[in-house]
Amino acid sequence: MTYLINGQIESICVEYQRDRHRLLDIIRSVQQKFGYISDEAIDEIARCCSIPRVEVDSTISFYGYLSKQPRGRITIRLCNDIIDRLQGMERVAAAFREVLGIDFGRTTADGNFSLEYAPCIGMCDQGPAALVNDVVVTKLTGDGAREMIRDLREHMDPHRLVRTLGDGNNAHELISAMVNNNIRQRGEVIFSEFHPGEALRKALSMSPVEVIKEIKTSRLRGRGGAGFPTGMKWEFTRGAAGPNKYVICNADEGEPGTFKDRVLLTECPEMVFEGMAIAGYAIGAEQGIVYLRGEYAYLNNYLEQVLQKLRKQGMLGARFCSTKHCFNFDIRIQMGAGAYICGEETALISSCEGLRGDPKNRPPFPAQKGYLENPTCVNNVETLCCVVRILEKGAAWFSQLGTTDSPGTKLLSISGDCRRPGVYELPFGVKLSEVLKLAGADNAAAVQVGGASGQMVGSADFHKPISYEGLATGGSIMVFGPHRNVLEIAHYFLEFFIDESCGYCTPCRVGNTLLLERLEQIIEGRGEPADLDYLQQLGQSIKALSRCGLGQTSPNPVLSTLKNFKPVYEQLVKVNPQGFRSSFDINRALEEASRITERRSVIYE
Amino acid sequence: MAKPRVATTSLAGCFGCHMSILDIDDRILKLVELVDFDKSPIDDFKTFTGRCAVGLIEGGCCNEENVHVLQDFRQHCDILISLGDCATMGGIPALRNTIPLRECLEEAYLHGPSVYNPSGRIPNDPEIPLLLNKVYPCHEVVKIDYHLPGCPPSADTIWETLVALLSDKPVQLPYELIKYD
Incomplete structure (x- = not known):
């Protein structure tokens, strides 16, 4: 055997x-x-x-999705991100527990089902959602969950759970998902008419340096969130010494509340791959890697087919030639395995190298030493789409859209307490209040802009524009109505970061745990005014001292709610007149000893 | 004018920090000119006689009596200082924090390799204070105004700190005094 x-x-x-x-x-x-x-x-x-x-x-x-213990033949991963929770995830979870007779983290005795939680699987606009092996199930209810298990017990085939196919390519035979794109607003850059191959042909009629110059002229900035100028990144990678260079497309869309890359990969993979080829030509790379998050495995077969088609058409593979230039470029897909940190570019590179997804020290930056120590350019899915349109329609056209510092449009993934969740393509500079109006978020009280690592803003900031210089976001906009508790939301995000921290550096590993502990004391009403300063100082230390972007942004949920929702905190804290810590409960601390010794405290009773 | 009063105590500590206080040597004569000692092992006062300016706390809290004493200090002292690493972080006694209390007791009184205990009983006299579920640093139990790190903080560190506090000047601790490697 x-x-x-x-x-x-x-x-x-x-x-x-x-x-x-x-x-x-x-x-x-x-x-x-x-x-x-x-x-x-x-x-x-x-x-x-x-x-x-x-x-x-x-x-x-x-990696979250890899297991050394036998799992059920079917693993159900229920998405427990904050938006799914607000949409009734608890009822679904209770239904699963009830019909399967097991708790989360367990496998049924017959070895058929395992039940687990997963952080955001990119379906916030159609939650509560779950992954059943690789199959996405959306808009779950308690009854739906019961019915699902009944069906699965009959046929044990997750694919048969998909009864209604989603819109667009979700209905393609290689995807066959019940996922919906929910494209609510089409803009000029991404979701306008697209002629495959035109941009690449145009790029190949120019020299690589001219292509980079065009991107620099467009002032395109990275769409993942950090906003680094794309042209400059390409120039650095081109200029770095090394025989083999790489283009990596970051499709590890893990920021809670973001799902626009999922829609791009479903509807415009040709555009993404063409953008990679252009990047490859510009920086002098012959190989590209798409790092696809494990949650989007259901798109893999389709994407492979598109790659195959492009190879047949001569757009990828050996010797793609235009009248002026020839070059080789091919792409492979690297599947992730459930790790938020792999969205950070150096961790993503580690993961592509088959290692743990630990971030690397910077410098050297990936542009100098990235994948297998080679100069590597890591771009977001949406950035690569913009590249194609810039080549096609010109830098001047692109740069007149949006604002001076944030040219172009931005895809926003909007979810939460609004009537029209989905993907919106809007020019940079659009006011948050206008975005909320479009999405039907009539009584938004708090909006988390930029995902867990972003910031929570209140109505005082709704007039601000969505842009790198204003409210920056990689795409995630989560809307919360007045009945939601912002501290509980911050608490959830912090728990998320603690789970996802790689544990390498102390400020992130220990700091966030301390931050959570103090936040819990405040939520339970055992906090003191001085605790607010403590949160502020500790949060700033974690930001300043952490090694990678995860740690550097992890205190944001606390720091931004402290800044924008201070009264919520202030209502909960009070001074202890005796100078004792309200969070210390002597009775709780003595319980265990009382039980062991079978006597009670003579001092405190 | 009455001299400011200073109180000290050792909770879950080893008295090393108090030894370090004594290490100020002949400066102790200057110190008694500056202050009166109140509740402290130094003069063996068991209870507070009045309001104190400064309380020095050695050790964290491992049992209910420690908590009681610490709260008593908080109520009698204007300024409380966590003196040394046990008061500040729990220190060596806090090594038990990852082990269940019952296991700790069994190891200490029944199963430990050097234990001689023919009765096979874990001491449980009503006089013995109940242990806390874990060892707490002082600032998790009461408000602490200052922390003096070190195991123990050197005599010079303690001296400089006390003099600065009593003369209402900023504490100036040169690098050598707060360097531990």
Whole structure:
């Protein structure tokens, strides 16, 4: 038996040329085949790839979707992000617990079902949602969950849960998902008429330096959130020394409340891949990698088919030639495995290299030393789409859209307490209040702009524009009505960061836990006014001292609610007149000793 | 004018910080010119006799009596200082914080390799204060105004701090006094 399993594992490793840099793919394939990665499987992978066992083990332990324990034949991952919670996730969770007779984190005795929570799976506009193996199930209810389990017990085939197909390419036979695009507003840049190949042909009629110049002239900035000038990034990568250069498309859309890249990959993958080819030509790269988050695995087959089609058409692969220039460029898809941190570009590169998704020290920046130490340019999905349109319609056209510092349009993923959740393409500079009006968020009281790592703003800031210089966002806009508790939302985001922290650096690993502890004391009414200063100071320390973007932004939910919703905090805290800490409960602290000694305190009773 | 009063105590500590106070050597003569000692092991006053300007706390809180004493200090002192690492962070006693209380007691009185306890009982006299579920640093129990790190803080650190506080000047601790490696 072991012999047979080892043979199969060996053939998986051979499929990836026993290359340790494809370890993530190897592990994913093993898990797909056997349901989990056993100790014996780890030994065998280590042997076949000639690497220490601990490297395989540590990589598995890093990713949420990889498991060393046997799981059910069907794993249900219920999305527990804040928006899904507000949409009734608790009722769905209770229904799953009830019909399966197990709690989350467990597998049924018959080995058929495992139940787990997943952070945002990119379906906030159609929640509560869950992944059933790779199949997305949206708009769940308690009854729907019960019915789902009944059906699955009959046929054990998650694909048969999809009865109604979604709009657009979601209905394509290779996707066949019940997911809806919910494109509510089409703008001039992304969702306007597109002629595949035109931009790439135009790029190839120019020199690479001219292409970079065009992008610089357009003043395009990265759409992932940080807003680094794309042209400059390309120039650095082009100028860096190294024989092999790489273009990586960051499709690890993990920021809670963001789902616009999912729509782009569903509706415009040709545009994304063309953007990568243009980037490859400009910086002198022959290889591109799309890092696709594990949650979007249901798009993988379709994307592979599009790549195949583009290769056939001669747009990708060897020797793509125009009248003036020839160049080779091909793309592979790297599947992620459930780790928010991999959206951070250096962690993403680690993950592409088959390692744990740990961030790397910067400098050197990826443009100098990225994937396998080669100069690498990492761009967001939406950025690459903008590149195509800039080449097609010209830098001048692009730069007159939006504002001076934020040219172009922005895709916004809007969810929460609004009537029309979905994807909106709007010019930069649009006021938040106008966005809310479009989305039918009539009584918004608080808006989280930019996802968990962004900021929570109140009505005093609704007049501000969406832009890099105003309210910056990678796309996530979460709307909360007046009946929602902003502190509980901040609490949720903080828990999320604690879960997703890679644990490498102390300010992030320890600091956020301390921040959460104090926030909980305040929410429970055991806080003091001095605690607000403590939150502020600790939050700033975490921001200043953390190693990567996760830690540097993780205190934002607390810091921005402290700034914009101070009265909510102030109502909860009070001075203890005796100078004792209200958070210290002597009775609670003595409970255990009382139980063990079977006597009660003589001092405190 | 009456001299300001200073109180000190050792909670879940090893008295090392108090030894360090004594290490100010002959400066203790200057100190008694500046202050009167109130409740403190130094003069063996068991209870407070009046309001104090400064309270020095060695050790964190591991049992109910520690909490009681600390709260008593908070009520009698204008300024409370956590003296040393145990008061500031729990220190060595806090190593038990990751181990359930019952296991700690069993290891200490029944199963530990050097234990001789023919009765096989864990001491449980009503006189023995109940242990807390874990060891708490002082600032988690009462408001603490200043923390003096060190294991122990050196005599010079303690001296400089007290003199600055009593003469109402900013504390100036040179790098050498707060460097520990």
